[in-house]
Amino acid sequence: MRNKIAIYALTAEGAGLASILISKINADLFVLERYSSELSTSFTSLADLVSDKFSAYEAHIFIAASGIAVRMIAPHLKNKAADPAVVVLDQKGQFAVSLVSGHLGGANELARLIGDEIGAVPVITTATDCAGVPAIDLLARENNLVIGDICLIKHINAALLDGDQVAVYDPDGFLNISENDINFYLVDDVEMLGDLRCGVCVDWRIRNLAETVLPLYPRCLALGVGCRRGVPVGEILGLIRSTLDSNGVAVQSISCMGTIDAKSDEQGLIDAAEILGLELNFFSAAELDEIKVAAPSGMVMKHMGVGSVCEAAAMKMANATEILVPKTKSARVTAALAKDA
Structure with missing residues (x-):
């Protein structure tokens, strides 16, 4: 049975690090042919391999230079809602860089997991993580909420980064927002959201929302x-x-x-x-x-x-x-x- 994570190694040292990594996390290992072993599947063309495997796995770990990873995945990227997580790990195992789909795909989480398992420093560059504020796309993922319009995430996260409290209509309490939350506050009328900079509507009903209001749908x-x-x-x-x-x-x-x-x-x-x-x-x-x-x-x-x-x-x-x-x-x-x- 195929695992959800693919690891690619291009050097002998990278292959050695990968063999350690697959003993820590469940993953399928692909190694350049001259360095392959019984633990791995060999390949000769990384571009062809990535083209074949990119959509088949939920996450990809490249033990390689960031530039190589970028060139390999670029033709296959669609959008942040569909792209799998991509993490780049140097062959010394010093840094685990969350490259693509940090929140929705789970690349930030995967980079941190790699750090915990082999001592690499997770490199996280998403703005909300750097600022220490919650990201609405990550909150949606954690609470099993379907994002209605991926393009509206930037408005919510921008407001949070500016230090604004974001209004939320959530009649069934799926986001579990408390009265003391410094990032969000609840409103009891969905129409109120249309008069604000932006807002979030958490509801299973179809609503006629203002263009700055992000709909989140609970799978309930x-x-x-x-x-x-x-x-x-x-x-x-x-x-x-x-x-x-x-x-x-x-x-x-x-x-x-x-x-x-x-x-x-x-x-x-x-x-x-x-x-x-x-x-x-x-x-x-x-x-x-x-x-x-x-x-x-x-x-x-x-x-x-x-x-x-x-x-x-x-x-x-x-x-x-x-x-x-x-x-x-x-x-x-x-x-x-x-x-x-």
Whole structure:
């Protein structure tokens, strides 16, 4: 099974350092052919190797000069939301430089981990870390919040760097901001954010926000789906999306999808979950029957042996005792939403 981190070594000394490093952290090691060993995979062209592996790993460690690493990764960089972490380590193991995706990709954290394991000095250059203030992108990552617009991060972090307190609308308390927080303060009306330099909205609802307000979406909703046999993926996605739109729910806040196990081979459901990037969970009729729904269906009981599929699946995944968005139906598909207890 492939690890999440790739290490590249170009010299004999670098290969030796890499062999020490992989005894400390789980990583796949790639070493220039003349220095390779049974612990590593050999390569002859670093450019070709990086081209093949860059998107396959969550993090990359180059034991090489920074310039080499920059030239290797430059053609493959997309944006801070998508790029993997990149750390550069000199072959003496003295410095671990966080080069790309310091916050969202975790390069700063990885550089510090390398420092802890082999004594290298972590080199962190992100402005908020240097200034000792929190970065909103890192806070979002730590609290499992989806960033709605990556381009707005700079406005929030700039305000924090200027010493300004940033207003936050967070009705469910996902950021856990206290009254004594010196960097953020809470507002109880989302409209207030539009009158300020910038702000943060933490909500599962779709909001009409000012252009300086950063939306963060908590992954706190469970999606239950039912369908007849052979329904195509387009019909399933159509109902899901119309259900979200009509109820003002952000798709980014859906954390999982579930149905009855009798549909475990239903290709439309499997494809829909994959397109939405959701884990698809299957429950037995007995498991779903344990969930008490407001209006069980006699028709569903007749065909599936349980009074509810979509509502019961949503509530079970969310560990909820009530439904957020009740069953919505098309000709052959049903969908419902529950909020994490």
